[in-house]
Amino acid sequence: MVEPLQTAMHPEGGAEWNSDGGETLWDDGGTCRWAPADSVSDVGIPEDDAQWEMRESTVDEILGAHGFDPVGAAGRRAGAPAYGFDTSREDGARVQLYSAPGTTVIRVSGIPVDPGACNA
Known part of the structure; x- marks a missing residue:
């Protein structure tokens, strides 16, 4: 899912994507959740980009x-100089795509995974 999102954010190409941080697992009240590392490009997208x-x-x-x-229309993230999209899923998973x-x-965060993953 991340690679197509990278293309969607920079359809003109030329952006190099890197991982920032590591993946995490956590127990959220009995639900084991996973988040991969953030995917980060050093190419910003102006808020007024057409x-x-x-x-x-x-x-x-x-x-x-x-x-x-x-996701709805792009908007400014509260309290941050970032602009983009934020959405979730019924199971608590969340995706944020933004540019600063x-x-x-x-x-991507909060993806429910096999409960055994949190106990490993």
């Missing part, structure tokens, strides 16, 4: 195939 609406459509298609709610000056981030 392609935000196109990104919304493409991101919704990708995430919809994985059961996520539509000089960076674009794809963050």
Whole structure:
């Protein structure tokens, strides 16, 4: 799911993506949840970029195939100089796609996984 989201955020290509941090597992009240490392590009997307609406459509298609709610129009993250999308799924999983000056981030978190993973 992350690779198509990378293309959706930078459809013109040329952005190099790296992992930031490591994957995490945690027990959330009896539900074992997983988050991969953030996917980060050092190419920022200006808030006034004309392609935000196109990104919304493409991101919704990708995430919809994985059961996520539509992201809606891009917007500013509260308390941060970041602009982008945020959505979740009924099971508590969340995806954030945003850009701040000089960076674009794809963050997936809270994916429910096999309970044994938290006990390993």
